[in-house]
Amino acid sequence: MMIRQEIAPCQSPEPIVYAMQPKSDSITRRLTSPTDPITHAGEIALRYTLGETQTPVAAYQLPNELESQLDLTICKEGESTDQVMRALEELANATPRSTSTRFCNQLFSGSDPIATAADMLVPVINTSLYTFKAAGPMAMIERIIIAKMAGLLGFNGSPNKPEGIFTPGGSISNLVAMLIARNETCPTLRNEGSQGKRIICYASADAHYSIIKNAGILGMGRQNVRQIPTDNTGAMNLSILHQTVHDDLDAGHLPSMIIATAGTTVRGAFDSIDQIIPIAREFGVWVHVDACFGGAASLSPTHRHLLNGVELADSVAWNPHKVMGVPLSAATLITRKSGYLSKNFDETADYLFQGDDDALNPGTRSIQCGRRNDALKVWAAWKHHGDIGYRDRIDHLMSIAQYAASGIKAHDALILSCKPTYVNVCFEVVGKSSRAICDLLRERNELLVGHAEVDGRRVIRIPFVNGAITTDDADEMLELILNAAQTLPAGDNAITSAPNC
Secondary structure (H helix, E strand, O other), rough: OOOOOOOOOOOOOOOOOOOOOOOHHHHHHOOOOOHHHHHHHHHHHHHHHHHHHOOOOOOOOOOHHHHHHOOOOOOOOOOHHHHHHHHHHHHHOOOOOOOOOOOOOOOOOOOOOHHHHHHHHHHHHOOOOOOOHHHHHHHHHHHHHHHHHHHOOOOOOOOOEEEEEOOOOOHHHHHHHHHHHHHHHHHOOOOOOOOOEEEEEEEEOOOHHHHHHHHHHHOOOOHHHEEOOOOOOOOOOOHHHHHHHHHHHHOOOOEEEEEEEEEEOOOOOOOOOOOOOOOHHHOEEEEEOOOOOOOHHHHHHOOOHHHHHHHOOOOOEEOOOOOOOOOOEEEEEEEEEOOOHHHOOOOOOOOOOOOOOOOEEEHHOOOOOOOOOHHHHHHHHHHHHHHHHHHHHHHHHHHHHHHHHHHHHHOOEEEEEOOOOOEEEEEEEEOOOOOHHHHHHHHOOOOOOEEEEOOOOOOOEEEOOOOOOOOOHHHHHHHHHHHHHHOOOOOOOOOOOOOOO
């Protein structure tokens, strides 16, 4: 969407006074003023949250309509606080409501009030997580959360203490892991480059698109990602994996890592980590588990078996902003043994790292320098809900997915595309286009739901990741989908009989 660039006429902003005055009195007057932006932002947040019940799906508008209705221009003279805050509220209300139970378009949804409150404090505190000198106890918070997650993954029993880092997102977590594995495979690469060697990595054909993207970024080459076919459950075919690694070695290539996916984006399938580990050990390659989505299964003793073998992986990516429900973005990369992060990312910078134990200087282990404090909201949510609260959340969402799948199987007009392994449910409406149904629901402002491909077919995918969703919500979603389908003509390539799932 193009934002208008012309200079619009604006009212002069209130004058900025730089004269020295007692700071405490100045801040008190500002915060008690009805025009204070921080106070105003809190009021906007409250109205936005309360408005969710009346407007669970924001009105659908085309980009050119939004551009003409919203105040998006930046003026030469600047604008008053009231003008900017009014524009911010209008912008918020026009944005898709990802916090609503009617949002099931991505692998995140909902709003955790405690985590949101903590995250609202982050820009107020406005520190960067690179040194203890700058971050103070916030550096400790990140260590606590990483240790907690590592323990759930089974890493705390390993000979070397695990370590990890928060990243801007799961794609970057995967990038960090791929960089480490690349350098471990070819130790001279960091300083001297690959010198013509082909470095190969292996992932499921249903793995996240960031794997191929990262291979291009890292100079490994996108064509050197072997996309291993999946079986009928959506998991990586292990016999083909084994043969492919063997063939690459025979060809003189350098296999660097196997990436197991724990919770694929569409089906929610889990690769068999416990069977991948022996293959990786046979060939001496790194094992990374992309558990950005599925890592939350470790929170539930009932469903932790989905991650069997993860305790032997070399690294794991896990995003708390997905099924754990904290605000975007909260993503981690955790290694089973310590030392790999600093080995690959530490650089001398005496203007920054000026003392304190490096264990409390996360910048020595990060791909970034300046880094937002994403750990605080995870800490606050976990402190509030506890292990039991998160266990119950995962068990609840798994039961909702199974409930919805059962309802789909029992309905004559619906066909389940595959048995849900996790919290994703994929299905079709008999005789109708999945894409057209999703588009119509969006245009009607009724439901934001996505479509994707399973076994060559375009299906409707509902990821049940919002902890506030109930069985009534699941029933309502299916009813809205059926009602929309009834108004549509027969779709091209529409399904007429059930697949073998």
